[in-house]
Amino acid sequence: PATALTEERTVDSLCPFCGVGCAVRYRVRDDRIIAVEGADGPANRGRLCVKGRFGFDYVHHPQRLTQPLIRRADAPKDPSLSGDWREQFRPASWEEALALASGGLKTILEQQGPQALAGLGSAKGSNEEAYLFQKLVRTGFGSNNVDHCTRLCHASSVAALMEAVGSAAVSNPVADVAYSDVILLMGANPEANHPVAASWMKNAVKAGTELLLLDPQALPLARHARHHLQFVPGSDILLLNAMIHVLFEQDLVNWSFVEARLKREEVEALRQAVQAYAPEAVAEQCGVTAAQIRQVTHVYASANRAMMFWAMGVTQHTHGTDNVRCLIALCLLTGQIGRPGTGLHPLRGQNNVQGASDAGLIPHCLPDYQKVAEPEVRARFAQAWGAPVPDSPGLTTVEMMQAAHQGSLQGMYIVGENPAMSDPDLTHTRAGLARLSHLVVQDLFLTETAALADVVLPAAAFAEKGGSFTNTDRRVQLGRPVIPAPGEAKQDWWLIQQMAQGLGLAWDYQGPEQIYREMQALMPSLAGIPYERLQAESSVVYPADDPAQPGQSVLFAKGFARPGGRARLVPATPPQQQENADKDYPFTLITGRLLEHWHTGTMTRRSQVLSALAPQAQILVHPETLTRLGLHAGQSARLRSRRGSVVAQLLSSSQVRPDDLFLPFSFREAAANLLTRDALDPVAKIAALKLCAVALEPVA
Numbered sequence: 001p002a003t004a005l006t007e008e009r010t011v012d013s014l015c016p017f018c019g020v021g022c023a024v025r026y027r028v029r030d031d032r033i034i035a036v037e038g039a040d041g042p043a044n045r046g047r048l049c050v051k052g053r054f055g056f057d058y059v060h061h062p063q064r065l066t067q068p069l070i071r072r073a074d075a076p077k078d079p080s081l082s083g084d085w086r087e088q089f090r091p092a093s094w095e096e097a098l099a100l101a102s103g104g105l106k107t108i109l110e111q112q113g114p115q116a117l118a119g120l121g122s123a124k125g126s127n128e129e130a131y132l133f134q135k136l137v138r139t140g141f142g143s144n145n146v147d148h149c150t151r152l153c154h155a156s157s158v159a160a161l162m163e164a165v166g167s168a169a170v171s172n173p174v175a176d177v178a179y180s181d182v183i184l185l186m187g188a189n190p191e192a193n194h195p196v197a198a199s200w201m202k203n204a205v206k207a208g209t210e211l212l213l214l215d216p217q218a219l220p221l222a223r224h225a226r227h228h229l230q231f232v233p234g235s236d237i238l239l240l241n242a243m244i245h246v247l248f249e250q251d252l253v254n255w256s257f258v259e260a261r262l263k264r265e266e267v268e269a270l271r272q273a274v275q276a277y278a279p280e281a282v283a284e285q286c287g288v289t290a291a292q293i294r295q296v297t298h299v300y301a302s303a304n305r306a307m308m309f310w311a312m313g314v315t316q317h318t319h320g321t322d323n324v325r326c327l328i329a330l331c332l333l334t335g336q337i338g339r340p341g342t343g344l345h346p347l348r349g350q351n352n353v354q355g356a357s358d359a360g361l362i363p364h365c366l367p368d369y370q371k372v373a374e375p376e377v378r379a380r381f382a383q384a385w386g387a388p389v390p391d392s393p394g395l396t397t398v399e400m401m402q403a404a405h406q407g408s409l410q411g412m413y414i415v416g417e418n419p420a421m422s423d424p425d426l427t428h429t430r431a432g433l434a435r436l437s438h439l440v441v442q443d444l445f446l447t448e449t450a451a452l453a454d455v456v457l458p459a460a461a462f463a464e465k466g467g468s469f470t471n472t473d474r475r476v477q478l479g480r481p482v483i484p485a486p487g488e489a490k491q492d493w494w495l496i497q498q499m500a501q502g503l504g505l506a507w508d509y510q511g512p513e514q515i516y517r518e519m520q521a522l523m524p525s526l527a528g529i530p531y532e533r534l535q536a537e538s539s540v541v542y543p544a545d546d547p548a549q550p551g552q553s554v555l556f557a558k559g560f561a562r563p564g565g566r567a568r569l570v571p572a573t574p575p576q577q578q579e580n581a582d583k584d585y586p587f588t589l590i591t592g593r594l595l596e597h598w599h600t601g602t603m604t605r606r607s608q609v610l611s612a613l614a615p616q617a618q619i620l621v622h623p624e625t626l627t628r629l630g631l632h633a634g635q636s637a638r639l640r641s642r643r644g645s646v647v648a649q650l651l652s653s654s655q656v657r658p659d660d661l662f663l664p665f666s667f668r669e670a671a672a673n674l675l676t677r678d679a680l681d682p683v684a685k686i687a688a689l690k691l692c693a694v695a696l697e698p699v700a
């Protein structure tokens, strides 16, 4: 007779993958998740994508870390990541591992000073964990060398938005597309990366909203678009400046909005700056027609309500900040902001990349974007924390890898991030990580980054902990523990606290609730969201001033968060340091994600369903290119850039232009970032991860 099964239970929580922040209901039996269903959350109303619905089983994967690991004395770090790196580690007790982890950092601090240490926190952890981590680096390490993966995705959006409108988050939620007459979508593939958000957009199109798609790839979403500008990769500044030119040329500027909300002299400076960008002057370089540029601009500007979305096709360039400045200028000059169905929406990637940035997990800002450079801000936090707050600028993610390579950075604590896959120029990055004299990695699996660690701390997965998470709409939502963590794995907040205690900090937090209360007291945006409200409502939009009122889902109805309420316009300059295709590297490689896989694949490639759906990396090549090169779909080919090479299978696809190729970056065996460059945007320090020049060669 079959053993009687224990009773099934359900727990309502959130999806751990993208920034849409879908509410899910976990079905659990015997402390194992057996199914996930969409719940009635404000972001999804029961909808889920394939990742949210089927990508949960990574939590039960046999490769989960269940005890601390320490590098064996006879196992040197191997940046080539060859062989089975699990053999390089031995199990250890928590006592031994934590003493070594924090002791190694402390020794570096005492001998070489605060600048020899840095921390990378996680956009997949909770707000409380992000808050604690940045507090640890600032008060324990004594520097602002703290960052996370926002540096690789929307740092340029944050920089441009802060500069222009005084707020780094979206102005309107995704669901506002229901009120839009026009959606302008640039450099984003929401069907793959924010699928439920894409479903709201498609619903809006079905109901009559017009979609304008600006993207070098003919994404499947193009079939829903009224206009698709399939521009040449890297010609974005030309294209956007031409669109701004058209606003002035065809008198599409909303002058009453401009008079009330912008500075006339900045508008004039922008008009002068785009004078040389007539559509006829740039259309050929952009690979579109002047008429198309005028049409798209006209449709956007003349709409009653137009909303703008963008993602990493816009941001991951050395001119990423300038790209976003141009989008903001288009929006502001036409007055498409401050009302439902309008506004600016950078589609945030990870489930908590918005919250992690808000909580201060960035080098130049304390929680709520309060600048470390301002003495009164530092004084306020120093008083609250009982410890001085360092004032010197901190290193950003890619700068940390460069400093590690140069030897000025000696110790790192990395929680839930995988720079050995996600950072540009991986050969250089991995060599830098291997050069560190002390690396502590805290994660679910023995990732490519953990392979180069001295100490590995096993952490609880999303479903094994509680805390608050902030989605792309600025919704602070409560994640609830669903199952216990396996073996000896611990919650991230507890581990961060152990590290802090090892460094001499007298922390004694009892859990996420206490941490949230401390964080909330220091973040004006959360003033109206006490913990009790979060527990009762599960999901509240910030900013919220009054606990009895809903938060503000639409920002800037009356003014911008800047002096005098006026926004700032900054003209973009032509990009100087792009790597263009040439005779040796004749193709432009576009990197990105797939619907089935999330970022470096740590979780989704350990999901049976997702892995079965997309088991390997494939290079998308236009059919004409295959014919011209005598190649065929299904064969293996080598992609070679100035920095490295990878081999993957060819897939014939008209999605890419004949001069372009596409490779997803989630697959270690064909890691796209072995090819990319670590050149940085001078303002936001985001790397040029989106494009690079490559050669394509057959492999015998």
Ligand code: SF4
Pocket: 015, 016, 017, 018, 019, 020, 021, 022, 044, 047, 048, 049, 050, 051, 052, 053, 193, 194, 195, 196, 197
């Ligand atoms: Fe999860 Fe994003 Fe898919 Fe929603 S859209 S189910 S949050 S991955």
